[in-house]
Amino acid sequence: MTVTELVSYDEALASYDPVMGLEVHVELGTRTKMFCGCSTELGAEPNSQVCPTCLGLPGALPVVNKAGVESAVRIGLALNCRIAEWCRFARKNYFYPDMPKNFQTSQYDEPIAFDGYLDVQLEDGEVFRVEIERAHMEEDTGKSTHVGGATGRIHGASHSLLDYNRAGIPLIEIVTKPIVGAGERAPEVAKAYVAELRELIKALGVSEARMEMGQMRCDVNLSLRPKGTEKFGTRSETKNVNSLRSVERAARFEIQRHAAVLSSGGTIIQETRHFHEDDGSTTSGRAKEEAEDYRYFPEPDLVPVAPSLEWVEELRGTLPELPRLRRKRLQEEWGISEHEMQSVLNAGAVDPIVTTVDAGAPADQARKWWMGELARRANEDGVELTALPITPAQIARICALVAEGSLNDKLARQTIEGVLAGEGGPDEVVEKRGLKIVSDEGALGTAVDEAIAGNPDIAEKVRGGKIQAAGALVGAVMKATRGQADAARARQMILEKLGVEG
Numbered sequence: 001m002t003v004t005e006l007v008s009y010d011e012a013l014a015s016y017d018p019v020m021g022l023e024v025h026v027e028l029g030t031r032t033k034m035f036c037g038c039s040t041e042l043g044a045e046p047n048s049q050v051c052p053t054c055l056g057l058p059g060a061l062p063v064v065n066k067a068g069v070e071s072a073v074r075i076g077l078a079l080n081c082r083i084a085e086w087c088r089f090a091r092k093n094y095f096y097p098d099m100p101k102n103f104q105t106s107q108y109d110e111p112i113a114f115d116g117y118l119d120v121q122l123e124d125g126e127v128f129r130v131e132i133e134r135a136h137m138e139e140d141t142g143k144s145t146h147v148g149g150a151t152g153r154i155h156g157a158s159h160s161l162l163d164y165n166r167a168g169i170p171l172i173e174i175v176t177k178p179i180v181g182a183g184e185r186a187p188e189v190a191k192a193y194v195a196e197l198r199e200l201i202k203a204l205g206v207s208e209a210r211m212e213m214g215q216m217r218c219d220v221n222l223s224l225r226p227k228g229t230e231k232f233g234t235r236s237e238t239k240n241v242n243s244l245r246s247v248e249r250a251a252r253f254e255i256q257r258h259a260a261v262l263s264s265g266g267t268i269i270q271e272t273r274h275f276h277e278d279d280g281s282t283t284s285g286r287a288k289e290e291a292e293d294y295r296y297f298p299e300p301d302l303v304p305v306a307p308s309l310e311w312v313e314e315l316r317g318t319l320p321e322l323p324r325l326r327r328k329r330l331q332e333e334w335g336i337s338e339h340e341m342q343s344v345l346n347a348g349a350v351d352p353i354v355t356t357v358d359a360g361a362p363a364d365q366a367r368k369w370w371m372g373e374l375a376r377r378a379n380e381d382g383v384e385l386t387a388l389p390i391t392p393a394q395i396a397r398i399c400a401l402v403a404e405g406s407l408n409d410k411l412a413r414q415t416i417e418g419v420l421a422g423e424g425g426p427d428e429v430v431e432k433r434g435l436k437i438v439s440d441e442g443a444l445g446t447a448v449d450e451a452i453a454g455n456p457d458i459a460e461k462v463r464g465g466k467i468q469a470a471g472a473l474v475g476a477v478m479k480a481t482r483g484q485a486d487a488a489r490a491r492q493m494i495l496e497k498l499g500v501e502g
């Protein structure tokens, strides 16, 4: 179906109510894999981080990674879930080359965490509660790359390359209960939920949750039911959506597609679908009816996981402040609007600003540099703010130099430039580039004398009481010192020398 055959979004929502379910996979940042000691480091030579266990060779036995369980429990607690006192892993059997064992070790009817919720804030400030069905532990599959042939996609490809470095990396799958009652805001809720979940995961420190790197990916389940009816319609499941914007677009597209099919008397088949960034559409993957029966059964090679109450309570004590509440608190502390806070968040500047403030800088100054100069630079270079070669401590030092009057904004900007260019820390750059404000009486006095001598008409006006005219003399001093003069001190000296009161 092409986009032009869709019914409009408003028309779709006039007759139908969306029901949505979100499955989010998060790759944990543990040092080793979930069931073996192989490294999880990204970027290694393909198939260099594998062993008999993650390759599923006969006789190999898995062992559970405690750090993986710990992260799962902390995620569960942060999502207000109940934590299972006892649970098991299960084998999800399927035959596909990305899983060399021929099954994925997962959890089925005994997840480690269940029955929770996450409150998310929508753009107008309204808080929407998303109920969590469960969060369970599993392992990632290998990575297949389909090459050759006309399209490079699986059906047109001549062969596939397999890299098992990713096979066995711990994953947590977080599944929502059916989200009802979001109405026309369903796509917005989907985006806000994934955004909030990502912030939470990052705050917990269990994953960097970088969607563009596949560390966090979302399956969007969607169905429509005629307005006013109870029974859920058949869902489609758009797989592996990997940006916040795409999550919103995929939900929106599916609402329009389902409405088009249903209103023309067609039936929705339960299937997986693929999302396409270029035009925001989805296309059919495989039908679930003919999909594999996973023949789940409890994993016989692993002992059950039974987190003690004491351990769970100890982990509860390590939970960070919820991102939504932290944002609210910082917004108040910094005295900025919700809208401004949103831009800070979008720029990834919350933590750099907080760290700069912790290092002693005033919040407005810290925000000014991170959201101005540095955001622009990160944008130009196409990197995250935190990847710039300058630290919050260095920005705090520059703010201190401004506060003590050694630098003005222009010189501070040049100092930042120097640090970014690898010329050293702020003090070193100031020294090397000779950026300190000229405020010592000698050098400044000479510049002031020259400015007065060079502009006798203006000097005369000031002497005659037109104090505003002194601005032009300050300008001349600034020019002569290439912007490095202490402007306030220069003005004071000019007035003194011309014998007028400031």
Ligand SMILES: Nc1ncnc2c1ncn2[C@@H]1O[C@H](COP(=O)(O)OP(=O)(O)OP(=O)(O)O)[C@@H](O)[C@H]1O
Binding pocket: 019, 020, 021, 022, 023, 133, 175, 176, 177, 178, 179, 221, 222, 223, 232, 233, 234, 235, 237
């Ligand atoms: N009729 C429906 N319409 C929309 N969403 C639904 C509907 N029925 C279930 N869902 C949601 O779809 C998601 C289903 O995820 P779940 O992991 O339980 O099963 P699955 O997709 O069959 O399994 P897999 O993990 O193998 O993809 C849940 O978020 C659930 O709330």
Ligand SMILES: [Mg+2]
Binding pocket: 023, 219, 237
């Ligand atoms: Mg699913």
Ligand SMILES: [Mg+2]
Binding pocket: 023, 173, 175
């Ligand atoms: Mg699932």
